Amino acid sequence: MRLAFASSAIRTLSSLEEGECGEVLEVRSHSSGRTDRLLGLGVTPGATVTLLQKFPGVVFLCDQTELAVERGVADAILVRTGGR
Amino acid sequence: MSCHVVLERAAAAPRLLTLRPHPLRIALVGQPNVGKSVVFGRLTGRYVTVSNYPGTTVAVTRGRAPVGAEVCDIIDTPGVNALDGTLSEDERITRDVVAGASCDLVVQVADARNIRRALMLTGQIAAFGKPMVLALNMVDEAFARGIVVDAAALEATLGVPVVEMVAVEGRGLSELRDALARAARPRVPVHPHAGDRAVWAHQLTERVRHASTLSLAYVQEALARLTRRPATGLPILAVVLYSLYLFVGVFGAQTLVKLLEDRLFGNGINPAAIWIADRFIPFAVVRDFFVGPYGLITMGMTYSIAIVLPVVATFFLMFGFLEDSGYIPRLAIFCDRMFRVMGLNGKAVLPMVLGLGCDTMATMTTRILGTPKERLIAILLLALGIPCSAQLATILGILGGVSFAALATLFGVVLGQMFVVGWLAARVLKGERSEFILELPPIRWPRIGNLLTKTRLRVWWYLGEAVPLFLLGTVLLFVLDRLSLLGYVSAMGRPIVTGLLGLPESTAQIFVMGFLRRDYGAAGLFQLAQSGQLTGVQSVVALTVMTLFVPCVANFLMMVRERGLKTGFAILAVVTPVAILTGAGLNGVLHALGIRF
Numbered sequence: 001m002r003l004a005f006a007s008s009a010i011r012t013l014s015s016l017e018e019g020e021c022g023e024v025l026e027v028r029s030h031s032s033g034r035t036d037r038l039l040g041l042g043v044t045p046g047a048t049v050t051l052l053q054k055f056p057g058v059v060f061l062c063d064q065t066e067l068a069v070e071r072g073v074a075d076a077i078l079v080r081t082g083g084r
Numbered sequence: 085m086s087c088h089v090v091l092e093r094a095a096a097a098p099r100l101l102t103l104r105p106h107p108l109r110i111a112l113v114g115q116p117n118v119g120k121s122v123v124f125g126r127l128t129g130r131y132v133t134v135s136n137y138p139g140t141t142v143a144v145t146r147g148r149a150p151v152g153a154e155v156c157d158i159i160d161t162p163g164v165n166a167l168d169g170t171l172s173e174d175e176r177i178t179r180d181v182v183a184g185a186s187c188d189l190v191v192q193v194a195d196a197r198n199i200r201r202a203l204m205l206t207g208q209i210a211a212f213g214k215p216m217v218l219a220l221n222m223v224d225e226a227f228a229r230g231i232v233v234d235a236a237a238l239e240a241t242l243g244v245p246v247v248e249m250v251a252v253e254g255r256g257l258s259e260l261r262d263a264l265a266r267a268a269r270p271r272v273p274v275h276p277h278a279g280d281r282a283v284w285a286h287q288l289t290e291r292v293r294h295a296s297t298l299s300l301a302y303v304q305e306a307l308a309r310l311t312r313r314p315a316t317g318l319p320i321l322a323v324v325l326y327s328l329y330l331f332v333g334v335f336g337a338q339t340l341v342k343l344l345e346d347r348l349f350g351n352g353i354n355p356a357a358i359w360i361a362d363r364f365i366p367f368a369v370v371r372d373f374f375v376g377p378y379g380l381i382t383m384g385m386t387y388s389i390a391i392v393l394p395v396v397a398t399f400f401l402m403f404g405f406l407e408d409s410g411y412i413p414r415l416a417i418f419c420d421r422m423f424r425v426m427g428l429n430g431k432a433v434l435p436m437v438l439g440l441g442c443d444t445m446a447t448m449t450t451r452i453l454g455t456p457k458e459r460l461i462a463i464l465l466l467a468l469g470i471p472c473s474a475q476l477a478t479i480l481g482i483l484g485g486v487s488f489a490a491l492a493t494l495f496g497v498v499l500g501q502m503f504v505v506g507w508l509a510a511r512v513l514k515g516e517r518s519e520f521i522l523e524l525p526p527i528r529w530p531r532i533g534n535l536l537t538k539t540r541l542r543v544w545w546y547l548g549e550a551v552p553l554f555l556l557g558t559v560l561l562f563v564l565d566r567l568s569l570l571g572y573v574s575a576m577g578r579p580i581v582t583g584l585l586g587l588p589e590s591t592a593q594i595f596v597m598g599f600l601r602r603d604y605g606a607a608g609l610f611q612l613a614q615s616g617q618l619t620g621v622q623s624v625v626a627l628t629v630m631t632l633f634v635p636c637v638a639n640f641l642m643m644v645r646e647r648g649l650k651t652g653f654a655i656l657a658v659v660t661p662v663a664i665l666t667g668a669g670l671n672g673v674l675h676a677l678g679i680r681f
Contacts, residue, residue, distance in 0.1 A: 033170040033454070036278065037521050040165030042201040044282035052309075057417040057430065057520065059312055064197035064229060066308065068417050070429065070520040 009082045013049060014058055014074035021050040022079030024062075029076055038077070041067060049079060107148070109157040110264065111181050113209060114193035115201060116163025117525050119221045121145075122251040123193055123260070124160040131541060134534055135407040136525045138163055139434055139452040142174045144181060151261050159187060162451075165201075167208040169278060173451040173459070182212050189267050190216040191260070196226035196248070199233050199293050203285035206242065210272040217263045218246045219256070225526070230296035237292045243271035252531065307527040311414045321415070328402055332473075333480035336398030341481060345390040357381045369566070378565050384558035387607040388551045393543070395477030400542045401535070403441050403473075408530035412437050413522060420520050426503065427461050427510025428453070429520035435462050439470035441542070443635040444549075446470070447642045454518025460651065461509045463643055467634045468659050469502035471602075474550060475635070478606035479627055482613045486620045490681040493624055493670075498631050501666050505658075549638060550601065557600045561593060584668040585629065586675070587622050588612075595629075601636035620681030625671045632663035 016022060024047045029035045042062050043049070052066070053059040058074035060067055112120040116138030125131050128147030133140055145160040161181050162174035171179060181187050190209055194202030199220070209216060220233055239246040245263035249256030275281040299305065310316040354375070361371045375382045406412055413434065420430030432453060439446035443466050450462045471479060483491040510517070564570045570593055574581075577592030585591075590612065598605025609626050612618050618626065634640055634656055644652035 034519055034521075036166060036169035037519075039278050039282060040169075040201075040204070041521065041523060042198060042204070044200075044204070044286065045279070046283070046286045047200070053312060053417075056314060057420050059417065059524070063200055064195075064226075064231065065201065066524040066526070068312075068413075068420075068430065068520070068522045068524055070420055070424075073519050073521055 009080050011079060011081060012075050013051065013060060013077035013079050014054070014071060016051040016079065016081065018051055018053060020081065021048060022081040023048055025078045025080055027077050034073060034076065038073075041065060043067070043077065049077075107155055107157045108151075108189060109159060109187050110149075110189045110191055111159040111161055111187040112191050112193055113161055113178060113182055113205075114163060115165060115195060115198070115205060116523065118163065118193050118195040118202075119251045120163065120193045121160055123191070123219065123221070123249070123257075124158055126251055126254055126257050127261075128158050131537055132160055133538060133541075135404075135538075136410040136528055136530075137407065137413045137434065138523050138525065139174070139449060140407075142177075142449055142451045144177060151264050156264075164205070166205070166278075167212075172454055177451075182209060182214065187214065189264065190214045191219055191264075192216055193219045193221050193251075196220045196223045196233050197229060197231055200285050200289040203288055204278075204281055206270060207272050207275060207281040207285060210270040211274065213269060215267040215269050216244050217260065217267050218242065218244055219249050219251075219260055220246060221249045221251050223248045223256075224250045224253075225301070228300040230298040230300075232294045234292045234294070238288075241271070241288060241292070244268050252534075301526075304527045308410075308414075308524070311411060311527070312417055312524070314418070317414070317418065321418070324406070324411070328399075329480075331402050332395055332399045332476070333484055336395040337477055337480040337484060340394035340398070341391055341477075344394060345386065349386045349390045354382050354386065373559075373562060376562070378558055378562040380555055380558055383561075384551075384555040387558075387604065387611075388547075388554040391481065391607050391610055392474045392477050392550070392603060393547070395480065396473045396546050397539070397543050399473040399476065400441065400539045400546075404535045404538045404542075405530050407538075408528065408535060410525040410527045413524050416520070416522050422503075424517070424520075425510070426465070426506025427513070427517050428458050428506070429517060431520060431522050432458065432462050435466065436470060439466045439472065440476065441473055442546075443467065443470055443472045444639045444642045447639060447646060450646070455516050457513050457515030458517060460513060460515075460647065461506060463647060464509060464655050464658065465502050465506055467639060467643065467655055468505055468632055468662065469498045471498075471631050472635055474546070474601075474603035475606050475631065478603060478610045479631070481610050482606075482618075482623050482627060485613070486623055487681045490620055490624050493674075493681075494628055494631070497628050497666065497670055501632060501662065505662060550603070550636075553601050553637065554604050554607075557597050557604050560600070561597065564593075564596075580664060584664065584671070585625055586671045587626055588617055590617070591626055594626075598630050598633055602630050602633045603636070605633075606630050621671070621674050621679065624681065625667050625674070628670055629663050629667035632659065632666055634659050 024043055024045055026045060027035050027038050042065055047062050050061040052061055058069050058071055112124055114120050121132045121134045121141055127149040130147040132145045141162050147158050149156055149158045159181060161178040164175045164178045167179045192206060192209055235246045235248050245266045247256050247260045247263050311320055358375045361375045365371045374380050416430035416433040419433045423429055423432050435446045435449040438449050446466050447463050450459045453459050453462055573596060574589045574592040581587050581592045582589055594605050594608035597608050613623050643655055
């Protein structure tokens with residue numbers, strides 16, 4: 001299930017273009033581990049993220065931290081683009 | 085009520101120069117890769133391994149440091165991203181230190197570039213009620229990326245001393261020592277929910293951090309980009325591996341080994357030792373003990389110093405360079421999909437690559453992995469397939485002389501076997517795999533001083549660790565030989581060694597050595613190959629079996645320490661038959677195809 005409507009400003013991190021940035025809204029998760037770990041790495045609501053690369057893994061910048069994640073994780077991070 | 089007790093102790097603790105039953109105990113706590121170990125080294129004068137990737141420190145180190153007129157205990161801890169919620173094993177170690185009574189004061193080391201993350205951790209440290217100091221490290225790198233943190237404003241808000249530092253250059257160290265006397269409990273609102281803490285950290289960051297879009301770190305950023313993109317990253321990986329081969333396999337394993345073995349031992353030490361023994365030792369047994377075919381000097385020292393040491397030294401030097409550059413974690417991006425098949429994720433590339441240095445240390449590094457299942461698989465694969473530097477030495481030494489195809493066959497078979505065993509283990513073992521989430525360190529130019537210190541200490545450590553076992557193994561062989569038991573060993577091993585593996589009978593005793601340390605066994609193969617007693621196929625088969633053995637006694641003990649006696653023996657019981665059967669299969673296939681190398 002993906003929430004990436006082309007017209008909407010709310011998208012998943014994995015649907016961003018390379019170089020595009022957005023503001024984190026929430027991390028969707030079925031396991032608490034994912035949210036906790038991302039939170040600890042600074043991926044919190046309000047944080048600015050920039051997508052750097054999509055293949056072979058998703059790499060993005062959060063503040064000054066470069067993070068590599070698997071696709072499933074990037075799918076679960078909701079960001080707002082275009083605003084502010 | 086327990087909370088009340090904590091607060092009381094906390095209020096009493098930070099005063100310096102008071103009578104205490106023990107020295108003031110200061111824990112260095114912070115996110116991974118922010119430089120805790122550098123600060124530790126600077127404060128205590130004691131070197132702990134410093135590298136440029138998260139997870140270098142996975143155990144607690146203690147040291148003494150003079151602070152003012154007092155001597156304090158400093159505790160270096162593994163990096164943590166959080167102190168509550170889902171924690172990995174190394175993070176739990178740190179939480180126990182901070183929560184325990186054995187820590188009076190916390191120095192939080194923070195990366196000035198990532199102040200928001202640091203503040204979230206501050207919020208969690210505050211919950212333990214210990215007085216603290218915040219050390220903002222790497223302010224120079226932050227500045228180069230256009231980030232300035234207002235330390236005074238931060239100090240005013242948090243109510244704890246905030247010290248700006250560049251620890252690798254020793255800047256801010258005396259300020260840190262002075263600040264310890266002013267350590268206080270942070271004025272941080274208590275947030276039971278991580279989400280609220282994040283909001284607080286976010287708002288505070290907005291106030292104290294000034295970021296411009298200007299960055300001076302062009303070169304590092306360009307290199308960071310090039311190493312992680314497949315189109316450029318894979319060619320770079322090939323270049324790195326080839327340089328490793330040239331420096332370690334050719335320069336170390338061939339040029340230096342030849343120099344040491346032929347010149348130093350062959351023409352110098354061994355003849356001199358034999359001459360001395362002949363003149364001064366009247367008993368043939370004692371003479372043989374030192375300089376005989378299984379002599380301490382002629383075999384034990386020659387193997388460990390002349391054959392293995394050059395490769396270990398060159399490997400550690402090159403490896404240290406890669407570690408400090410921040411390159412290794414980037415490989416995780418390429419490996420993630422492959423590792424997932426084996427029930428792991430890309431993060432496992434760290435212990436695996438570290439295993440090329442030393443499997444025993446790498447077994448400990450598996451603590452950074454998320455779940456017990458992942459740890460078990462990683463430990464199993466390390467024991468099964470990853471040759472440590474000392475063994476790499478002998479592999480390169482022997483097969484470098486045979487052919488490239490021989491080398492490729494060995495690595496192909498070993499990697500294939502790891503893949504199969506990993507795939508099976510992922511299905512057989514219970515438990516889960518954790519998701520791949522890894523912080524990539526910035527690319528940095530390694531500091532020569534750190535590189536040399538690290539290499540020197542690792543080489544010393546190798547000498548301390550391996551040489552005694554080499555000598556012990558030599559003594560064992562000597563005794564077996566004296567008691568004429570070597571013949572029995574060979575006879576017992578014959579069905580397997582000669583029958584299944586198609587190797588000469590004398591290889592049996594080398595496998596005995598291999599049980600003690602597989603690199604020692606491989607060094608025995610090296611001499612056998614040099615004297616022309618092994619064909620190309622036999623070399624490949626023997627080395628494959630040796631590589632698939634459990635690395636050494638130390639590694640076995642580490643597995644037991646980390647995962648328990650039962651698991652240790654279970655791994656041994658899996659690895660040994662896999663090693664022998666793979667060798668037998670390889671021997672059969674090579675003969676059937678008529679490959680000679």
